[in-house]
Amino acid sequence: xxxxxxxxxxxxxxxxxxxxxxxxxxxxxxxxxxxxxxxxxxxxxxxxxxxxxxxxxxxxxxxxxxxxxxxxxxxxxxxxxxxxxxxxxxxxxxxxxxxxxxxxxxxxxxxxxxxxxxxxxxxxxxxxxxxxxxxxxxxxxxxxxxxxxxxxxxxxxxxxxxxxxxxxxxxxxxxxxxxxxxxxxxxxxxxxxxxxxxxxxxxxxxxxxxxxxxxxxxxxxxxxxxxxxxxxxxxxxxxxxxxxxxxxxxxxxxxxxxxxxxxxxxxxxxxxxxxxxxxxxxxxx
Ligand SMILES: Nc1ncnc2c1ncn2[C@@H]1O[C@H](COP(=O)(O)OP(=O)(O)O)[C@@H](O)[C@H]1O
Ligand SMILES: [Mg+2]
Numbered sequence: 001x002x003x004x005x006x007x008x009x010x011x012x013x014x015x016x017x018x019x020x021x022x023x024x025x026x027x028x029x030x031x032x033x034x035x036x037x038x039x040x041x042x043x044x045x046x047x048x049x050x051x052x053x054x055x056x057x058x059x060x061x062x063x064x065x066x067x068x069x070x071x072x073x074x075x076x077x078x079x080x081x082x083x084x085x086x087x088x089x090x091x092x093x094x095x096x097x098x099x100x101x102x103x104x105x106x107x108x109x110x111x112x113x114x115x116x117x118x119x120x121x122x123x124x125x126x127x128x129x130x131x132x133x134x135x136x137x138x139x140x141x142x143x144x145x146x147x148x149x150x151x152x153x154x155x156x157x158x159x160x161x162x163x164x165x166x167x168x169x170x171x172x173x174x175x176x177x178x179x180x181x182x183x184x185x186x187x188x189x190x191x192x193x194x195x196x197x198x199x200x201x202x203x204x205x206x207x208x209x210x211x212x213x214x215x216x217x218x219x220x221x222x223x224x225x226x227x228x229x230x231x232x233x234x235x236x237x238x239x240x241x242x243x244x245x246x247x248x249x250x251x252x253x254x255x256x257x258x259x260x261x262x263x264x265x266x267x268x269x270x271x272x273x274x275x276x277x278x279x280x281x282x283x284x285x
Pocket of ligand 1: 048
């Protein structure tokens with residue numbers, strides 16, 4: 001797969017800040033994948049996104065977009081990328097639909113935003129002024145706005161922040177569909193749930209540095225507990241036993257339970273993304 005973004009030894013500091021906010025990070029976002037930057041507040045996630053979308057320019061290191069230096073790419077870049085900022089940006093005196101019509105007018109390519117508004121539950125509120133929208137409604141409209149030009153690369157900063165679980169799931173479904181149709185996503189978030197369910201690649205970001213870059217599956221295998229926990233009923237009482245995954249096929253005690261007992265639950269030892277984050281970053285959450 002082509003490299004959508006390649007970032008090499010990126011450093012950045014805001015005017016007046018004492019030390020670098022981004023301290024020499026390198027990573028690659030490949031076309032067609034969802035890349036998740038995960039980290040606590042203040043880690044440098046939004047700053048990284050702003051550099052990648054050409055909002056902040058005085059960085060050192062290299063950023064390339066589909067093999068070209070980002071600094072050499074002109075405004076046509078914005079035809080190709082979609083950006084969801086952390087803070088929703090809309091005209092509050094215009095309705096939701098008017099906002100989408102207005103912003104859509106900037107682009108040559110368009111997505112079916114009416115359909116998207118319907119899916120995120122905003123179609124019935126399309127004629128309400130955005131100033132009267134709830135926080136969650138503004139967040140959903142912000143997401144639709146990011147998709148307006150049917151972008152080649154979609155940037156989403158804290159995309160589910162402030163959403164209830166049902167709406168968060170709908171948005172994640174739309175992101176997954178977009179990716180399955182070949183879209184590329186750069187997502188930054190402090191929410192473990194987002195990365196676990198959405199991302200093909202996860203990078204842990206703390207204090208301007210990246211710790212581990214890996215797939216959710218590799219992370220789970222690497223940091224997961226290799227055991228199986230089994231709960232079964234015996235004389236009306238629930239009992240629990242833990243077996244090592246290695247050699248489970250020849251473990252007679254395990255097999256005896258499987259064959260003879262009323263099993264209630266079986267779980268392989270899962271380490272949550274939260275635990276993995278704490279292990280990888282040394283507790284910097
Ligand atoms: N405009 C700015 N001017 C000065 N410092 C900033 C500015 N924006 C962010 N910072 C600082 O940069 C660091 C990283 O911020 P940010 O990229 O927003 O982190 P995150 O998105 O991971 O929460 C923080 O210490 C923050 O205070
Ligand atoms: Mg942020």
